[in-house]
Amino acid sequence: MGMFDKLGHAIGGQSKDINIEDYMNSAEMEDVDVLHEPADMYIKPVTASSENDAELIQEEISKGNIILLDISELNKRPTTRNNIVAKLKTYTDKINGDIGQIDENRVLITPAKVKIVKRKKSSR
DSSP, X not given: OOHHHHHHHHHTOOOOOOOHHHHHTSGGGTTOOSSSOOOSOOEXXXXXOSTTHXXXXXXXXXXXXXXXXXXXXXXXXXXXXXXXXXHHHHHHHHHTOEEEEEETTEEEEEOTTOOOOOSOOOOO
């Protein structure tokens, strides 16, 4: 019996094998980073599919996180896409954050006091 088996029996008494891949991908492990100490800020990928997603994005921005927003689904509905982007632009202006389009399917949104350089420097 290995050390982890003994520990498992001591804690819960279960001898059932667990698949570590399934465990690490489970919803309860979503916000746990066991290899690193907690960061001050995270870059989080978010896919927007409806106007309700704007509130989730604003919540993440208010926590100081940077959002890499996938708007590919919204490109099929330009009015909805424009409404969400306008709402997020207003919010980022209000909190002194920033928003910038990376390409036709992705938008970068930053929290307060984080700005996006929107012009490329010439390589001369």
